[in-house]
Amino acid sequence: MKVSIRPENKNDYPIISMINDMAFGQENEGLLIEKLRKNKSFIKELSLVACLGNEIVGHILFFPVNIKSKEKTFKTLALAPMSVIPELQGLGIGSQLVQKGLAKAKKLGHESVIVLGHEGFYPKFGFKTAGSYQISAPFDVPENSFMALELVKDSLSTVEGTIEYPKEFNEV
Ligand SMILES: CC(C)(COP(=O)(O)OP(=O)(O)OC[C@H]1O[C@@H](n2cnc3c(N)ncnc32)[C@H](O)[C@@H]1OP(=O)(O)O)[C@@H](O)C(=O)NCCC(=O)NCCS
DSSP states (O other): OOOEEEEOOGGGHHHHHHHHHHHHTSSHHHHHHHHHHTSTTOOGGGEEEEEETTEEEEEEEEEEEEEEOSSOEEEEEEEEEEEEOGGGTTSSHHHHHHHHHHHHHHHTTOOEEEEESOTTTGGGGTOEEGGGTEEEOSSOOOGGGEEEEESSTTTTTTOEEEEEOOTHHHHO
16 A cells, blocks of 8 residues: 655644554554654654545654663664554555655655564565674664664674663663
8 A cells, every 4th residue: 555655744643643543543652753753863764644635544753762782872763663553554654664764764855774573574675584683682682673774784793782872672
């Protein structure tokens, strides 16, 4: 199902929260997005909505996070959260959001993306398990669910460290 994808605007905020609540069956992700919007690192162009006509049916957010080692800090993006309304899941809308989001992130100069999510979904966009790189999650996760993607070739080849999420991720 073909959707049009555009950056969020102010009028979309309530519906974005609602779609996340519906997709996840809880309010945490909607609340997380509301909190992240107040963080100065929030990138409006990387909070994207999928529209069928005038109706928003999906959302994806890419938020800056650090890959931190003792010596160095590298910037990357976390793909989180992402949602499609339950009635329209499995029709390719999520895939279009990921593809458009990755292209936009690359265009804005970002070099890599990490994600914690369904291991059957993200590899088709080029994500590899983070264990393929020297990157680890700050909490226990199933090994194959934590993945990373280079938007720029070899951008993660010398990067080492643990992901540092902004505090908002721990507050919901
Ligand atoms: C994940 C989500 C955003 C994908 O959007 P979508 O429009 O359904 O995605 P697409 O139609 O492009 O692709 C469907 C793929 O999603 C994956 N997927 C969706 N839900 C899944 C689940 N619960 N477990 C495993 N894989 C899942 C499958 O790999 C599926 O691939 P397939 O069609 O080859 O079986 C959507 O299903 C959703 O909102 N789910 C609930 C919220 C959620 O889990 N968000 C993501 C957290 S990482």
